[in-house]
Structure formats: structure tokens, C-alpha cells
Amino acid sequence: MEVTRRYWTLVAVGLFLACWGVVVAQPLALLGAAGVAAWLVARQFQFARAVGRVPATLDVSLTTAPRLMAEESAQLSVDAELARALPVTVAVTVTPPPGARGEPVTVTLGSGERAAVDHATLTWPVAGSFRVDDVTATISDDAGLFGQTADLDVGVDVAVDPRAPRDVHVGEGGDRIAAGFGEHEAGRPGGDVEPAEVREYVPGDAVRQIDWKSTARLDQPHVREFEGNTDRETLLFFDHRATMADGRPGTRKIDYARQLAVALVDQVGRSDDKLGYYAVGDGGTTALIDPGTRTETWRPVRTHLFEVEPTCGAPAASDPVRPTAARAASAHLDSDDSAFGRTLAPYFADRDAYRRRFDSRPLYRTVRNAEFGAATAVWTVIVTDDADRAALREAVTYARGESDQVTVFLTPTALFADGDVADLDAAYDRYSEFEAFRRELANLERVSAYEVGPADKLAAVLSVGRDRRRRRASA
């Protein structure tokens, strides 16, 4: 219990009366001192009795959004109710936890009041699990003499998820892919570790395959077969160059790419395939985790994916001329004796220049320098955007030669440009170019290419195409 200056002032008044009564030999003043003492004690008794009733009668409930994303704000409602009116003022203060930004909210139940509610807006900048439970009740009497603060055992849990897009579209040409990517059959039954089935013995089966328990139970020789584990290796190339920062906070290219890559890594982990990981920034390879089993690589890859942010690098150089085009131009220039032909001929004569120029491209360089291993099946997954198409095309071509299957997940730049509905026409044109490029990749043998992006924006962009077709049909 805390006492105020006013209390001490009245104590001083009582002491003054007692002293004055003694000094002037006046018993009446002592009666006055006794009256002041009685008044103070009675007030304190009333306060103590009211405070004693508060824990049993005060009901505080906190309400807020139980789950939200980092940097989101949510209203916190504090509802305080007393089962019966008390002759004290009860102020319930809720202080936000360290993980939240916002002012403390105080609900005050005046003397005689039974219910009150107040709200505050809290912003949650950090992902994690939090509990709003710093709740205190400050009780004070009407006379302003006493105060008491007590912690209340109430709270509300808030789960704050990292900012991540919720409408991830993975598909081809606007159509979602139905099957989960990365899933595959383990293969034909063999002699490995996972039990598959029990079948009747046939001549030629090894004696060690006989399952004696089944044989005893079924009265016929039976053998147990086991599911064969694949020796499959997945190499994930994750692009986090500066262009992956396109888009608004929380819905950038890299946010969608991250969502997809994490899902992919989880899928690979469930399949018990080996997983290798390369992160590509503007300066080249920024992280490398050698292929390993689930226990070795799953967690570090996942952790890196959650932490990785776009690097700040120079924009990619302009597309070089493709080799086939260079060869055609060189052949054409060989027969061109004009000044124009003679000037340009040296630029197309050096056949190695093309590859050297790509060697400066981080994604291509990383893929080219990667160790594709000696597994029976290598699956290469490239998660990137379409900003540097030529380099990506060459990287895919190279990876195709080194692995059994290549899957490319692309975040279309057209879907991440800032702009309003008026820009949808331009976005559709850019998306059409992207789609042509994606198909070009997908048409390569053993290559699959998918788009990854915001479903709502993609739907809006595709609606422009439908409108155009409708207008053309009606014209």
C-alpha cells in the first residue's frame, strides 16, 4: 500500500493537535487528534477492504487478433468489469510486450462504476510468439490518500508471422499446377530398407528374402519385399540479386520465391532426397551448402532461405547476341566487304567472347561452377526471375546437360511493377513476353518452367488479355 502526500499532511495535522494539546494542556485538542487518527484509520480500513475485494470481483479480458503478419497493426481491446461496485477507483493498465510498438492502454473504473472498455492499436514489427500479459491494476481511494498496484493474471497470445505473400500462384500461363512439384515415386520394389509387401515365394527368390514369420503364419513360403530408396539429388539455385527486390514490401519477388523454395525444400526433405543449395547474389555465389541428407542440409538451407535478402548490385548488362545469331552474322559479314562489314567483323569473329561475357553473369557462373555430383538422378531447380533472360537461358541449357531434370521457377517482372489498373495493359504486354520466354524454356527437353507470383495481380493482368480477345471477336 502506498500513501500519498495528502495522507502525510493529515497525519501532520493529527500530530499537531496532539502536540498542541500537550503544550497548552488542552484535553480537547487530544480528542481532536484522536478524531483525526480515527478518520485516517477508518479511511484506510475502507480502502483495505475494497482492495481485498478487487481480485475476486475484477474481470479483465484482452482481445486482439491472434495471428497477424510482421509490421501489421491490430487493435487491442481491454475490457474491465467489476462484479460489484467498489468505493475505489480501479485503473487497469496493459503495457505492450517488448515485441510490440504502441502506447500502454489504461481502462479506468471510477468509484462506483462497474464496466469500462478501451482500445489501443499495437504494431508488431517482429515475427514470433508473444503474450500480452503485463497487466496491472492500480487501485486508489476517493480521498486520494492511498494507492495499491497489483499484477493481474490475464493475457492474450499473439502469433506474428514473418511477412510473406499469402496468394502464391505457381503455374504455367496463368493456370495453377495441380500436382505438387518435387514429388516422385521411390522406384521399383527392391532390397532396401522400407517394407513394401509380402508375397508368395517363387523359384529364384533368395533364401534370405524369406519372411519366416509370414511363412509360419500362412503355411506357405513367403518373401518380404522392401521399397527401394532412390539415389536422387536435388540442387537448388536460389537467386537473390537486386532485381528480386522488385515489388512492395512483403510481396516482393523474393518473398514469393522464398515461399516456393521453402515448400520445395520441405518436399525434398520428406522424400529423403539429397539436397544441395546455391544462393546467387549480384556478386556471384553467396552461399553454398553441399548436397547432403535431410539431417545435414534441410535446416541450414531453410534457415538461409528465411534470412536471405536481395543484394544491392549493379543492374545486369545488356543481353549479348546468342551464339547461333553470332555465327549467322559472322558468316554474313565474311562476305561483306563494305566499311560497315569490316568494322563489325572482329566483334563476331571471337567465338569465345560469348561465353566469357556470360561468365560475368552471377547466375550462369554459379550454375556453371556447381558440382552436379554423381547421383543416379540429379534434379536441378532454379528459382529466379526473368530480368536477365539470356543468362538464364544459358544457365538452364548448361544445367540440362549436367542433370536429369531441370525445373525453373520464374517470378515475372511484369507482375511486380508498381502501378495501378491503368498500367495493366502494359503489364499484360510484358507478361506476354514473359510467357513466351517461359514457354521457350519449357520446350527444352527435360526442362520444366513455371511462373511464381501474386495470384490476384496475375488474374488482373490476364483479364486484360481476355478483354482484348473479346473485343477482337466482337469487332
Next chain:
Amino acid sequence: MMGVLDTDDRLTAVLTGLATLGAVAVGFLVAGVSGILAGAALVVAWLLAPPVVVVALGQVLFAPLLPADASLATIALVEAPLAAILLVDLTDWRAPVGTLVAAVVALAAFVGLAVAGVVWLDRLWQTAALLVPVAAVVAYGLHRFTVVTVEVTDEF
């Protein structure tokens, strides 16, 4: 806890005002014009200061006005309106019985202790020396009761 000019509790203000007017009347009966002047000072205090200050001031003002050989009845007459001010102020009108009982018990206990001290002890300072520690111990006991009730462990 302020004077009636600052309080919202109209009922208590009116009742303490009536008790103060009673003190003015008693002052007139006991001391004539001087008593009225003392009563007027109490009215001003009632307007501006808390009731307990009105009571303390009443003790200071009325003590010199009483004759040296004042009877017990006269003293009781003077003290009655002042005690009424305290009782009214201590009564919570939402639960008048409980608080009134507590106020009466507290007043009776402390005034009884003071009277007993005046009657049985030789010197007034002994009564004062008895009164102060008793009030302090009771106040500390109530403090501990509150702390235990709301389980404020850092105040144990």
C-alpha cells in the same frame, strides 16, 4: 478529498455543511459572538478544505473558547457536530451501514482511548504518547493486510 467547492459528492457536502452549521450554533451557545466567529471560520474551511481539516480547526478554535471548568456535557456538545462531520465524511452512501459502523467503531475506539488516557493517566503527554503508537500500529496492520490480500510480494 477537498472542500465542498471541489467535490462532486453533493450529499456528503450538504450533510457536512449541516454539521458545520451545527458547530456554529454550538459555538454561539457556548461562547456567544466569539463562538459565531469561530463557526464562521469553520464554514470557510468547510468550503475550501477537507472535512478532517475542518474538524482539526474546530478543535483549535473551540478549545480556548470553552471555560476552564467546562462540564462533560458542554464538551460533548462542542464535539458532537465535529464528530458528525467526520462520520458523515466517512460514510459511503452506496453501503452506508458497513462504512458507518466502521467509522463509529474507529471513532469510538480512538476517542475512548484518548478519554481513558486523560482520565487515568497523570499527564497529557502520556496520553499523546499512547495514542500515536496505537494509530501507527493499526495503520501498519492494515497495510500488511492489503499487501497480503493482493499478493504484492515485493512489498512484503
